[in-house]
Amino acid sequence: MVGEQRDVEKHHFIPEDYFCELKKEALFDGDRPLELDIGCGEGRFLLEMGQHYPERDFLGLERLLGRVRKVCRRVERLGLSNVKLLRLESGYALEYLLPKAAFSRIHLLFPDPWPKKRHHAxxxxxxxxVPVLAGVLRPGGEFFFKTDDEPYFLHAREVIQTSTCFEEIPWEEREIFYPQTDFEEHWLGQGKAIYRARFKVTT
Ligand SMILES: C[S@@+](CC[C@H](N)C(=O)[O-])C[C@H]1O[C@@H](n2cnc3c(N)ncnc32)[C@H](O)[C@@H]1O
Known part of the structure; x- marks a missing residue:
């Protein structure tokens, strides 16, 4: 591997064993707050968070290799040592691979809404x-959810509220630094409404 490619690849986290739960230390050294961006896409949110919070670590989870490589190149260009990418299907990663009780915050931003009823699953x-999401959060950890798709939003909020794993907490617009994502910018440009909710783990 040539030097420049190696520099980019170091931001791409490749587990040694895909069948074993990871240890938090395998992702980042130390015990700094760790955040997870599920379906990070082209990484605008992830990179801005990494720049804004140098004292926290960020893992972007994305299934498309081209997007993972693109974000890794940007991480290298920005000189960020607190952002890594994992290329994997999120359901598998959450259930089997990611360390339990390790993340301070999970961000699920503009996930594919699968609008057809037969695709809701x-x-x-x-x-x-919902318990799987709660399981990778530390005590007191938070789950942030944003979408432009109202039916998905209402369904997600209902299943989360029905579970005993989370309680919904307020999320005021300017209360916390929370950069726009690529998809958010796109949907806002089209005049669409954005739905958001913030939950705190109770388990
Ligand atoms: C609609 S895009 C949103 C990207 C980004 N969060 C944003 O708001 O700009 C959804 C992203 O999730 C990724 N994705 C979809 N299903 C996934 C899965 N099961 N596991 C991992 N990534 C997934 C897609 O490849 C895509 O990059």
Whole structure:
């Protein structure tokens, strides 16, 4: 591998064993707050968070290799040592690979909404996945959810509220630094409404 490619690849986290739960230390050294961006896409949110919070670590989870490589190149260009990418299907990663009770915050921003009824089972937020999301969060950890798709939003909020894993907490617009994502910018440009909710783990 040539030097420049190696510099980019170091931001791409490749587990030694895909069948074993990772240890938090395998992702980043030290015990700094760790955040997870599920389906990070082209990484605008992830990179801005990494720049804004140098004292925190960020893992972007994305299934498309081209996007992972693009974000890794940007991480290298920005000189960020607190952002890494994992290329994997999120359901598998959350259930089997990511360390339990390790993340301070999870961000699920503009996930594929799967609007057709027969595809609803493909949505990430389901009654069965809510405890899995809660399981990778530290005590007091938070789950942030944003979408332009109202039916998905209402469904997700209902299944989360029905579970006993989370309580919804307020999310005022300017209360916390929370950069726009690529998709958010796109949908806002089209005049669409954005739905958001913030939950705190109770388990
Ligand atoms: C609609 S885009 C949103 C990207 C980004 N969060 C944003 O708001 O700009 C959804 C992203 O999630 C990724 N994705 C979809 N399903 C996934 C899965 N099961 N596991 C990992 N990534 C997934 C897609 O490849 C895509 O990059």
């Amino acid at each position: 493909r949505r990430l937020v389901q009654a069965a996945t």
